[in-house]
Structures are given as C-alpha cells and as structure tokens.
Amino acid sequence: MTRKVTKAIFPVAGLGTRFLPATKSVPKEIMTLVDKPLVQYAIDEAREAGIKEFIFVTSRGKGALEDYFDKAPQLERSLEEKGKTDLLDILKATNMESGEIAYTRQHEALGLGHAVWCARRLIGPDEPFAVMLPDDVIASEKSCLAQMIEAYEETGGSMVAAMEVAPEATKSYGVLDVKSTKGRVNDVAGMVEKPALGTAPSNLAVIGRYVLAPTVLENLSTIKPGAGGELQLTDAIAQEITDGRKVYGFEFDGRRYDCGSKAGYLQATVAFALSNPELRDEFAHYLDGVINHKMAAE
Ligand code: G1P
Helix, strand or coil, rough: CCCCEEEEEEEEEEEEEHHHHHHHHCCHHHHCCEEEEHHHHHHHHHCCCCCEEEEECCCCCCCHHHHHCCHHHHHHHHHHHCHHHHHHHHHCCCCCCCEEEEECCCCCCCCHHHHCCCHHHCCCCCCEEECCCCCCCECCCCCCHHHHHHHHHHCEEEEEEECCCCHCCCCCCCEEEEEEEECCEEEEEEEEEECCCCCCCCEEEEEEEECCCHHHHHHHHHCCCCCHHCCCHHHHHHHHHHCCCCEEEEECCCEEECCCCHHHHHHHHHHHHCCCCCHHHHHHHHHHHHHHHHHCCC
16 A cells, blocks of 8 residues: 655756746746646645645745745734625635744756655655745646555555657657556656657656655656756656566546646636636737737738
8 A cells, every 4th residue: 555645846946047037036936827826726736636745945036936835914914804704715825824834945047857856754654745936837637746646555666647749849848658548647768857859768758746755756866867967757767667666657638737837827827817707708818819819911
C-alpha cells in the first residue's frame, strides 16, 4: 500500500521575466485569471487532492506572495459590517491556517530540480510528495492532482502528468519515452528534458504536476546539471528508472493552460471568463463583436 500524499511543494522562485515589466514588482504567481491569482488555482487543486501542507520555495522579491496568504482581518471586518457575505466567503476560502504553509528560499537560480531540493528537509525520509508548478493551470472537472493521486495509489512509484504536444513543441518540455500504456497510465522507460528538435523519444510531454517517491530528493543531491546548465527535476526522476524503480506518465482529463507564456495566459483568461457565470454572456457578446468586426474588415 502507498503512503498518503499530504505535502506539496510549489516552486515559485522564478523571476517571471517573460512578464516584465509587470513582474518587476508583482510575483507572476499572483497575477490573476479573471479574479483569482494563479497560485490560488494550484492550491484549490491541491486541497481537492487531499494535500494538507503547502511548501513554497520562494526567492527575493516574493514578499507580496507571502502576504497574499495572510488573513486580512481589517478587510474581513469591513465586509462583515457592510453585510457583504458573498465577498467575505470568497476571502475566507483563501485563508491558510498557521502552520499549514511553509516557506523556504532558493538562494540561487540553479533550476527547477534545485528549487525542489531546497525543500528536502521539509519532507520525511519515507514520504511521497507532490510538486505543482502554478504556471500550468489545469481546468478539469476533477482536480488533476486528485486524478493522479488516485492512480498513484494503484501504481506506487513516481508519477508525472503528461499530455501530447505538437512535435515541434517537444523542445520546451520534459518528454517521456513510453514502454507501455494502460488506460491513462504510461509505463515510462526514460525521460529527456528539453530534447533538441527531432530527437524527442515521443510527443508525450511532462506537465507541471508530479507525485514523487522520496528517493527523487536523494537523486537531486547527486545529479549533475543538465539541459540549460540547470539541475533538472526531469533528470532526478529519470534516475529512478536507472535505479530500477517505476515512473509513470499520467494522461490527465482536463485542459492545460501554459500561463508561463503570454499567449497561454491570454487563452486561459478568455476560457475562465467564458466559464464564469457572471461574465459569460457579456464577454461572449463582446468577443463576437470583435471577431465579426475583424472578419468584416478583412
Ligand atoms: C518545467 C519542467 C519540464 C516540464 C515543464 C511543464 O519546464 O522542467 O520538464 O515539461 O515545466 O510546464 P519549464 O517550463 O520551467 O522550462
């Protein structure tokens, strides 16, 4: 039987340079989709999957992110006095209990693998754990991480979220070499981080959700820098296979938005606005107008 997964690591130390100048003062993880910060989507997804402890790997300049998780008693009082219970509920749903959230710092930008390694002392020696990259926002009926943990409880080992991408896009991802497939679960024979064009073992890409065996943390202490000269999480997971342990790629049910890119962020904004009951009609009407106007002009 697998041990319950109750901790998730959120690597949020990145500089977010693709969103400059906004990220000069706003951590990209608290940029919003409609009205909710990116990081809140990841936290809601984690809670639905049974995660109880949230570990953030931050860096200099992420103060606003830490503040976001504080309670806002003054604001709560003022909403209470005005009888704005709807807003009060929204606000309270984002509160974190003291001790439920931990922060550790990545002191140097040495890669995703290094960021996860920075949280090693907060994970027990026999404890499987999740990693969630808040840039990857996944819209799904059932939380993507919940789907994965359910599958992981059957398989054990380590599991990464996986999705087919266009062959020319594989160079931006970790890519899986698949041995065999059963339903949504792929038995993985190898993994390559950001393979050069034309060299990818498949077009099944790793998406930012992981359920990992504690040995991956040990591997992170010994692996050498990989793609881009950085310590890669992909390489530490691939090491599991070399050491005779199992790694699975889980093809989740849901739609993933790459909110680390401007195009993906805008697509997510449109999708979430269109699925918001308060905005849907007005926004769809507006989009129709924009598209018709453009077509008429062409
Ligand atoms: C990271 C991982 C990569 C994964 C991707 C998913 O890359 O290193 O394996 O495919 O996230 O979003 P990054 O996007 O940080 O370059």
